[in-house]
Amino acid sequence: MRAAAARAPRGRSLRRLRFVAWVVGRNPPTMLGLGLVAVFLLLAAIGPWIVPDARDAVGAMHLGSKLLPPSWAHWFGTDEMGDDILTRVVLATRTSLWVGLTITGIAIVVGTPLGIAAGYFGGRVRSVIMRATDMFLCVPGLVLALAIVAALGPGILHGVVALAIVWWPGYVRLIEAKALPLRGEPFVDAARTMGSSDLRILLTHILPNCVSPLVVKASMDMGMAILAAASLGFIGLGAKPPAPEWGAMISTARSYMPDSWWYSLFPGLFIFLTVLGFNLLGDGLRDILDPRSARG
Amino acid sequence: MTPLLATQALHCSFARPHGARVKAVDGVDLALAPGEALGLVGESGCGKSTLLRLLLRLQAAESGTIRFAGVDVTRATGRALAPLRRGVQAVFQNPHAALDPRASVFAAVAEPLRIQARLSRRALADRVQGLLHEVGLPAEFLWRYPHELSGGQKQRVCIARALAPGPKALLLDEPTSALDVSVQAQIIDLLAALREREGLAFLFVSHNLAVVRQLCDRVAVMNAGKVVEQGAADAVLAHPQHAYTRTLLRAVLPPRPRSLQGSTAPGQEAAR
Numbered sequence: 117m118r119a120a121a122a123r124a125p126r127g128r129s130l131r132r133l134r135f136v137a138w139v140v141g142r143n144p145p146t147m148l149g150l151g152l153v154a155v156f157l158l159l160a161a162i163g164p165w166i167v168p169d170a171r172d173a174v175g176a177m178h179l180g181s182k183l184l185p186p187s188w189a190h191w192f193g194t195d196e197m198g199d200d201i202l203t204r205v206v207l208a209t210r211t212s213l214w215v216g217l218t219i220t221g222i223a224i225v226v227g228t229p230l231g232i233a234a235g236y237f238g239g240r241v242r243s244v245i246m247r248a249t250d251m252f253l254c255v256p257g258l259v260l261a262l263a264i265v266a267a268l269g270p271g272i273l274h275g276v277v278a279l280a281i282v283w284w285p286g287y288v289r290l291i292e293a294k295a296l297p298l299r300g301e302p303f304v305d306a307a308r309t310m311g312s313s314d315l316r317i318l319l320t321h322i323l324p325n326c327v328s329p330l331v332v333k334a335s336m337d338m339g340m341a342i343l344a345a346a347s348l349g350f351i352g353l354g355a356k357p358p359a360p361e362w363g364a365m366i367s368t369a370r371s372y373m374p375d376s377w378w379y380s381l382f383p384g385l386f387i388f389l390t391v392l393g394f395n396l397l398g399d400g401l402r403d404i405l406d407p408r409s410a411r412g
Numbered sequence: 413m414t415p416l417l418a419t420q421a422l423h424c425s426f427a428r429p430h431g432a433r434v435k436a437v438d439g440v441d442l443a444l445a446p447g448e449a450l451g452l453v454g455e456s457g458c459g460k461s462t463l464l465r466l467l468l469r470l471q472a473a474e475s476g477t478i479r480f481a482g483v484d485v486t487r488a489t490g491r492a493l494a495p496l497r498r499g500v501q502a503v504f505q506n507p508h509a510a511l512d513p514r515a516s517v518f519a520a521v522a523e524p525l526r527i528q529a530r531l532s533r534r535a536l537a538d539r540v541q542g543l544l545h546e547v548g549l550p551a552e553f554l555w556r557y558p559h560e561l562s563g564g565q566k567q568r569v570c571i572a573r574a575l576a577p578g579p580k581a582l583l584l585d586e587p588t589s590a591l592d593v594s595v596q597a598q599i600i601d602l603l604a605a606l607r608e609r610e611g612l613a614f615l616f617v618s619h620n621l622a623v624v625r626q627l628c629d630r631v632a633v634m635n636a637g638k639v640v641e642q643g644a645a646d647a648v649l650a651h652p653q654h655a656y657t658r659t660l661l662r663a664v665l666p667p668r669p670r671s672l673q674g675s676t677a678p679g680q681e682a683a684r
Binding site for chain 1: 515
């Protein structure tokens with residue numbers, strides 16, 4: 117009997133996995149999103165080993181092959197330094213992934229505890245947290261980024277810090293709204309009558325019930341953060357040249373429009389597809405993470 | 413004998429939108445003896461559920477005292493509250509909301525054990541299975557989630573969870589009112605059997621006077637936050653002394669189902 121009980125969860129998780137595969141399988145947009153995100157992650161992981169010439173990302177110059185249109189030798193053409201745009205675009209995925217993960221990660225780590233605390237405790241705790249959140253919501257991200265970069269000097273890290281500062285309030289808002297009705301639920305009362313501490317209730321009941329909107333928002337925010345980082349790069353606050361960054365590439369490419377259209381098209385396409393991928397995946401996760409949809 | 417759970421002059425009120433206060437519990441003296449089943453009846457909004465929440469320390473009393481086994485726990489916290497948390501457990505009205513949708517049956521029933529007892533994984537699994545068996549659920553339910561269970565099954569899980577700490581008293585807040593009639597009878601039978609086996613005391617809040625008569629030794633009638641009448645269940649329900657009790661009894665729709673007739677004789681519920 118005990119053996120059966122111990123085995124059961126494994127069978128369940130397998131069924132759960134099959135259920136997820138089934139949901140994704142019959143939902144083409146989610147599949148597309150998952151595919152795009154997978155390609156993005158793959159490029160970030162193995163980029164340096166598959167590009168034609170990784171040195172093009174660290175300032176190599178080939179002045180003989182400036183601004184060549186797409187060809188068999190250079191699929192995405194070359195830029196004003198003669199560097200292969202495919203190489204630079206692929207190697208920039210790592211920067212974007214890093215930026216997206218850092219901004220979203222900091223926002224979750226800061227926003228989630230504040231959100232569940234505000235929703236669960238209510239009263240004065242909630243007022244203090246939510247008013248502080250409102251204050252940070254009023255800070256315009258790009259302007260703050262400009263200020264921080266002006267104070268600390270350019271560099272992608274400073275831009276990321278600025279964006280992280282304005283990013284976490286969204287999580288507080290989301291989680292607080294989700295946690296607020298939970299605190300009156302009978303299962304929370306039941307946990308209290310068992311002698312459960314507030315911390316334990318927060319971790320075992322409130323947080324798990326907030327996870328699905330959290331994951332959905334995190335997935336979409338990966339896209340948004342990558343877009344925001346590209347904007348920083350575009351206005352010159354991102355990666356320092358010659359390090360490749362999508363937004364910075366488009367910014368430089370602007371001066372070569374419209375003759376060298378390939379220069380701005382391909383970085384733009386990568387931004388577009390990455391953001392699209394994370395958004396579609398987020399939508400799909402919403403369906404998968406609803407416990408009532410799990411018939412597994 | 414010291415009552416297991418007793419209140420003295422217990423008060424609790426709520427603010428209304430226009431400054432007035434509603435006295436939800438207005439000077440209640442009530443005592444629950446060990447092993448006794450006390451029915452608490454009264455119309456909706458009379459303060460039954462609030463009284464239960466006060467007894468469970470889910471809500472703070474304004475004045476008065478709550479004693480558990482003779483010890484004042486009205487404002488106890490932390491370690492001083494532990495005996496009450498072990499000794500008194502609750503089964504709530506709506507089993508659909510009383511279980512965390514993200515927790516499996518195993519997690520729900522194991523929760524009080526994880527909080528209150530230090531058991532090895534194996535001992536925990538054995539105990540949870542034993543509890544499920546006690547409430548009549550087979551072991552295959554262990555890894556199901558609440559949305560995969562019927563209302564009656566959920567309420568059985570809630571009862572198993574309430575039994576886990578080994579309580580001396582169960583506070584039951586209309587435990588059957590959210591269930592189908594046929595399932596209600598099963599749950600009532602289960603509760604009666606558990607009470608007999610474990611020697612539990614019940615504080616049973618219900619609208620259903622027939623069930624109270626069947627399950628309870630004594631009954632207390634509440635109206636507008638006050639206990640207006642209490643005594644042996646048969647006596648109070650057969651010969652009500654207070655005008656409100658008479659009104660309440662008249663509100664019950666006759667005729668009573670035949671299956672419940674005759675269940676008023678003392679001792680008979682134990683035989684079921």
